[in-house]
Amino acid sequence: xxxxxxxxxxxxxxxxxxxxxxxxxxxxxxxxxxxxxxxxxxxxxxxxxxxxxxxxxxxxxxxxxxxxxxxxxxxxxxxxxxxxxxxxxxxxxxxxxxxxxxxxxxxxxxxxxxxxxxxxxxxxxxxxxxxxxxxxxxxxxxxxxxxxxxxxxxxxxxxxxxxxxxxxxxxxxxxxxxxxxxxxxxxxxxxxxxxxxxxxxxxxxxxxxxxxxxxxxxxxxxxxxxxxxxxxxxxxxxxxxxxxxxxxxxx
Numbered sequence: 001x002x003x004x005x006x007x008x009x010x011x012x013x014x015x016x017x018x019x020x021x022x023x024x025x026x027x028x029x030x031x032x033x034x035x036x037x038x039x040x041x042x043x044x045x046x047x048x049x050x051x052x053x054x055x056x057x058x059x060x061x062x063x064x065x066x067x068x069x070x071x072x073x074x075x076x077x078x079x080x081x082x083x084x085x086x087x088x089x090x091x092x093x094x095x096x097x098x099x100x101x102x103x104x105x106x107x108x109x110x111x112x113x114x115x116x117x118x119x120x121x122x123x124x125x126x127x128x129x130x131x132x133x134x135x136x137x138x139x140x141x142x143x144x145x146x147x148x149x150x151x152x153x154x155x156x157x158x159x160x161x162x163x164x165x166x167x168x169x170x171x172x173x174x175x176x177x178x179x180x181x182x183x184x185x186x187x188x189x190x191x192x193x194x195x196x197x198x199x200x201x202x203x204x205x206x207x208x209x210x211x212x213x214x215x216x217x218x219x220x221x222x223x224x225x226x227x228x229x230x231x232x233x234x235x236x237x238x239x240x241x242x243x244x245x246x247x248x249x250x251x
Contacts, residue, residue, distance in 0.1 A: 014128050024132055025125050028154035031081055031134035037167035037201050038067055038078035039194045040138040041177070042149040045187040046217035047140035049078045050194035052167075052201060054210035068212040068225065072097040074107055074141045076214050076223045080167030081135030081154075089137060089152075093117050110141040114150035114158045122156025136166035142221045165197060173200045187217055191234055205242035208232035 013024045038051040051067030069077045069090045077093060079086035096116045100108035117137065124130050137152040151159045151166065163181050165173040176197050185193070191213065199206065208231040216223050226234075235241040 013124075013131065014126065022125060022155075025155050028081075028132040028134045029136075032136045032154065032166060033168055033170065035080035035082070035135075035167040036067070037165050037169060037173055037198060038080045038138055039163075039165045039173065039177075039197045040078060040140050040149050040151075040161065041163045041181070041190040041194045041197075042140070042147050042161070043185050043187055043190040044147070044183075044218070046142065046190070046215055046219075047076075047147045047149055048187065048190040048194045049076050049138060049140050049212075049214045049216075050191075050198055051078050051080075051212040052198050052206075052210065053212050054207070062209050066212075068214050070214075070223045070225065071113070071139075072107060072141070073223060074143070074216060074221045075110055075113060076140055076216060078138040078140075078166075078212075079135055082133070083135075085133040085135040086137070089117055089121070089133060089135065092120050093139075107143075109143045110139060110148035110150065111143070111158075111160075113141075114139040114152055118152045118156045118158045120156075121152060121154065125154075125156055138164065138166060141216050141223070142218055145218055145221075147216070147218055163193070163197075169201045173197050176200045187215060191215065192238055195234055195240060196238060199240055205240050206235055207242050208235055211235070 036052040041048040049068055053065045053067045055065060071077055071093045077090060093113055096113060097108045121133050124132050132154045139150045149161050151161060151164055163177040180193055208228040211231050213226045213231050
């Protein structure tokens with residue numbers, strides 16, 4: 001009988017279990033854990049977004065694997081979880097950013113955008129006939145010279161962080177970020193921390209083509225996606241760059 005009741009709560013997205021849980025939302029969080037990790041780091045000089053985008057097969061075109069997305073000139077989003085769900089939410093975020101430009105004639109605030117996206121996500125935890133989004137987002141950017149960094153999780157709750165990760169091995173990566181993060185670090189230090197955090201996922205050196213890296217610095221307020229050549233320089237400086245033999249083994 002207890003098993004049948006459990007199944008009933010599993011099937012109903014709008015039904016709370018007796019202990020106050022929405023099982024479908026929890027399952028959506030489990031789906032996020034199956035995705036390769038993404039990391040966000042906030043520093044006084046700006047925000048860093050980094051993501052592991054290693055290919056499942058060497059036959060996949062590297063440019064077709066998207067983990068970082070430019071939403072507006074001053075905002076970027078990193079994702080982990082179901083790619084199709086992430087693309088839907090990115091479209092929602094981009095439309096909201098452009099609507100804000102047209103309606104108010106000014107860039108949307110990072111916090112406003114994060115809360116708008118989470119409001120959209122939350123609807124899919126409250127109404128029947130649909131499932132929650134199986135993806136978590138890291139929303140980073142600069143508003144009026146102030147760097148901001150938010151997480152949007154499948155429950156539709158926005159959290160603001162100094163540094164965070166979403167996706168696989170989140171707990172281990174968070175421990176690394178908590179141990180290594182410093183309040184006064186510059187943007188270069190933030191890049192180094194984000195890249196070193198990604199290696200916690202499988203404790204291997206990385207191929208620059210398997211890493212997505214972007215920054216939004218306070219001075220310019222511009223989202224900049226770093227090319228593989230610059231990523232390689234950052235990896236080499238920390239001795240995180242995979243050798244030719246390791247890259248071949250990884251493929």
